[in-house]
Amino acid sequence: MKPTFLTIAFAGLFILITSCKQDAKDLAPKKPNIVFIMSDDHAYQAISAYDDKLIRTPNIDRIAKEGMLFTNASVTNSICAPSRAVILTGKHSHINGKIDNISPFDTTNVTFPQLLQKAGYQTAMFGKLHFGNNPKGFDEFKILPGQGDYYNPRFITATGDTIVTGYVTDITTDLTLDWLQNRRDAEKPFMLMYLHKAPHRSWMPAPRHYKEFTKNTYPLPATLFDDYATRETTAGPAEMNILKHMTLRYDLKITDEVLEELNIEEHLGIGGLNKFNPEQRAEWDKVYGPINEAFKKEYGNMNDSTLMVWKYQRYMQDYLGTIAAVDENVGRVLDYLDNEGLTQNTIVIYTSDQGFYLGEHGWFDKRFMYNESFKTPLLIKWPNVITPGTTEDEMVQNLDFAQTFLEVAGVTAPEDMQGKSLVPLLKGEKEKWDRDAVYYHYYEYPAEHAVKRHYGIATKEFKLIHFYYDVDVWELYDRAKDPQELNNVFNDPDYAQVVSELKDKLNGLRKKYKDSDSLSNQYIQLYKDKGLIEE
Template structure:
């Protein structure tokens, strides 16, 4: 009898503990999952939710259709690694120390994935980080070394390096879904950082897309032949003009032997198609070979105008071709969330590490505070919280992501983070959002593309920029009357009052974010110490 009582007691105790564990796990899994999708150099102009002039992106658009589209999202520093550091730390570049692609990332920085991991989230990263080979705060990662490769890429993992045959955008998704299916702990909420290399230079599409996109012709930007009048030195001296600075071989895929035969002065860069297998190369040559032969025949009769248009079309065909693969693979991930019943409790973000020029002002690349570089796509879906098909014109930045994700997870953000949680905007509580200006600072000069150092402030209506170091020039733009930013009104007496107000705001926001001319001088000294400048 006594033995029976003990057995019954044991069963009851086990039942209680089991129920407690189930309730604990159930409570844990109710914390929202976070899927952060970021592409590299994806211009908002190349997402059909923003504009359908260049490409259709139905899967990326789906996030906006089922959530919110931000039309005034921007970055604090438009260059790859610094942008990623801002996202991870929730701090401006001058605070986290990652001011450019050259300086190392200070690993003593605390990142939001570390905080979420400590708070019980399972964390994983797949794709392109762009700095550091051992990211902190992740239970598993498989990342590309540096820029990575489009074909047959190498990945860095906790178990060592591995090379995988295939196309990088597809592989990144394969790795992501493999983790989701086989190693995700279903008792925990998860943070998944799903990071694409595409559409970063040198824009190598997959076979299924280059056969299609190389046949397309795209509309020319209104400012393709910009002469940079009515602006200062910076725009006129930048080295990212499609005609003058885009390379024939590396960028436009003109074979080296044809470049040489035509006696074209072209910079020699790493040739990424050399990574292809013989089968991949044969397929590539079957499409790009005829393009090369046609160019060889036409080149002698081309002038600067026709050559600019040819280079622009080649650029768009390959750039947009890489985006087609990103969109398809975003669809694969969204479908998986649906199939596994994860959609309802998962926040999904799509963004880029900055904007990009698609021929506007005659440019490719980024770096400037002008809109195509400064603004970045941002689409967020969160069922039952975000009202579908919402559009927000509020001023938000990549600086805000860390604090947003921490609030979503119910975790207190460190006091030294500098962003603001987007939660009021996600909930439709716009009246609780009081930001009227955002701050920007670019440091990497002299360097690739020769974009001068500058900082500035943007409101919904105006933008004030100060170029410094080797120049001392100011630019003011009326964002409503001059959305293409073609006319600097800094010296226009009509804008004298506006200029005074913007300068006052700039001083205030620099104090708020703890930036200063003295700190800028310190970072100039870093360049001098490295021998990059005299």
């Protein structure tokens, strides 16, 4: 039977409508991909977009050059696992329950990856999560157990564990690129969490960086020999002084044989060297063997000052050596996005789980609300949205990431999230940003490094901190006049009005975020119940 004119007309109309629908679909804006890059303990001082005195990080800097550099980004609780819980949940530690590295993460918390996955995003996580072995909201994950190892690391997957030979920073990137190349669904937007172990203690560089970095000498921090004169009961007792608490064996790679010859007793083994295969150990010994021999010869002539300087230099050589590999590998991922045509519709974030002390106040580690651990690096690029090369000094926190990602994806954030989306700042709409202060609370005491419990408020001009539990001490810092935070002016009559205003503002933030002395006491009782605090 021959087709009638009417049949042909309807067929033509159907094809036209279908074609128009497909064209409209192709023209519809696609949801942005999200690449979240986070390192562990990466100090902003060790990113050359912030300061190039210590190291050049050209690939991380690319994110700032093509996007935005935040100069007032901070964390809500400067310690690894709690920081990550805040990022995932968009809630302060006292709300999500992950107050420290000891307590388990409450898996009934709803995380932003779960919400993005539900909204149609393909999701993946590779690298260091640092709590829990089965993260929710991910189509695929390969994560390090706990702290993980620098060499020949074990990875946890949904189907079982696997050990991969090589250097962890390179391997984490290999896994990430493998997913992007081979299992990414091109029809879906994706959210990728690319999480580095480095530069976490015990700071083991990749072999290709041994020789270069162990020969470097770095400028000494102005506060390396801080005596904590106005902070004797708060900063003074902390156990993270480079001279007193940084170990020669675990941290600085001095061998048992040398320590025995020098009659030095230490209890921590050299972190990670037991993971080497024979070839890796031989390569290590070629460079670190002579360092041990030189130390053996020099040690007898060292006093406290010269030993402090020697330790600082060894610390920086290895710490910054691990960052060199992070920067190279960030470049690999950025290059892939460029080469595959993904850059234009992908927002890329680089940050750390908190800041870190690189000799300031004589310290390593973090935990305090003082600047170097409170402040965290944050660089974001989003083509056609962020003006390249922008610097932003508004006060933002890791608390804000979840709501930012949800808004980027067009997903409504749950009402109980406590942050603020950064999208207005990314778009240059500063008039829509109304935050003038941020809140901080640290809980893990008594514990490693002996940093006392404290909470506080920071504005661009001042920082007010209350240390509690076994002390009752207030500190105030004038951030403009005293950027190194050496002088506690809480009892200075000239600052009485500032103290009064900040206490009122602090009480307002505590009420807003639903924190209180009563809740703090509950967490203290939790420590007592676990036997971490004596009754």
